[in-house]
Amino acid sequence: MPSARIGPVRTPPKIHLGDLTITALDGGGLWLDGGAMFGIIPKPLWSKLVQVDAFNRIPLATTCFLTETAGKKILVETGTGPAAKYDDKEQGFFSFSPYWIVNSLEAIGVGREEIDLVILTHLHFDHAGGGTIADGRGGYGPTFPRAKYVVQRGEWEDAVTGHAVMSGTYRPQNLAPLEVAGVLSLIGNAPAEICPGITVRPMPGHTRHQQAVIFESGGKRAILPGDLMPTAAHAGLRYNMAYDLLPFENMVNKKALLEELAGKGDLLFIGQDPAEFCWRSSQAQGRFSLAPVNTA
Numbered sequence: 368m369p370s371a372r373i374g375p376v377r378t379p380p381k382i383h384l385g386d387l388t389i390t391a392l393d394g395g396g397l398w399l400d401g402g403a404m405f406g407i408i409p410k411p412l413w414s415k416l417v418q419v420d421a422f423n424r425i426p427l428a429t430t431c432f433l434t435e436t437a438g439k440k441i442l443v444e445t446g447t448g449p450a451a452k453y454d455d456k457e458q459g460f461f462s463f464s465p466y467w468i469v470n471s472l473e474a475i476g477v478g479r480e481e482i483d484l485v486i487l488t489h490l491h492f493d494h495a496g497g498g499t500i501a502d503g504r505g506g507y508g509p510t511f512p513r514a515k516y517v518v519q520r521g522e523w524e525d526a527v528t529g530h531a532v533m534s535g536t537y538r539p540q541n542l543a544p545l546e547v548a549g550v551l552s553l554i555g556n557a558p559a560e561i562c563p564g565i566t567v568r569p570m571p572g573h574t575r576h577q578q579a580v581i582f583e584s585g586g587k588r589a590i591l592p593g594d595l596m597p598t599a600a601h602a603g604l605r606y607n608m609a610y611d612l613l614p615f616e617n618m619v620n621k622k623a624l625l626e627e628l629a630g631k632g633d634l635l636f637i638g639q640d641p642a643e644f645c646w647r648s649s650q651a652q653g654r655f656s657l658a659p660v661n662t663a
């Protein structure tokens with residue numbers, strides 16, 4: 368199985384959906400506590416599904432989706448940001464990759480000033496960390512200076528007030544510089560078309576106001592549900608994270624999404640699975656299973 372933690376490479380996997388060309392880019396890997404990542408599920412069960420290190424951590428990708436359509440470049444998710452954004456203790460906990468989304472974009476010849484729009488499923492550090500960059504004066508500014516950043520208004524409000532169970536996941540250096548630069552595009556709690564071929568849909572559970580991103584063109588469709596299901600090992604309905612604010616709601620929304628995808632045969636993008644980002648859902652005898660889609 369190819370890895371989603373591929374680093375900056377010249378030929379990352381691409382998917383074509385009608386008029387959309389979607390390139391899966393590595394926004395930086397990290398390691399998180401396996402127990403926290405699987406909530407109420409006992410280790411003897413979850414540890415059969417994932418790699419576990421001596422510190423009980425599991426590897427995660429932060430896949431970002433560069434979508435090109437009608438001459439525009441839209442970046443969905445921004446990954447962890449550079450390891451330099453984190454203190455020594457955090458770098459020890461998380462063992463970040465020595466690269467971030469800007470390096471992965473550079474590897475395919477795309478400069479950060481070329482990005483027209485950024486869409487974030489939510490604002491936790493491993494999704495929004497690549498959205499701001501050191502400005503050389505001790506502060507931060509938007510990494511993608513020409514882009515508007517599309518975020519749910521409720522998610523923004525929860526982020527700036529620190530409404531989370533994981534302390535420090537909403538980091539001021541990932542938030543305030545976007546507000547100061549006037550690049551935020553805060554949207555309401557309803558499905559919305561962001562540009563032709565890309566819509567967002569509220570997908571609460573992991574956070575109260577997380578949004579899923581739906582890519583649709585030429586009769587083909589893919590959905591990125593953010594951390595509703597961070598890895599394929601979270602396909603079990605009760606395999607929620609201890610970080611989830613609303614675990615029951617996450618479970619209900621996961622079931623509904625897997626049912627919808629299994630019925631239609633659409634693609635499921637799973638952003639933090641360390642092995643694969645593109646999957647299909649199927650249902651048999653009330654259970655869902657996921658199969659990777661070959662994107663090579």
Ligand SMILES: [Zn+2]
Pocket residue numbers: 489491573594
């Ligand atoms: Zn999250």
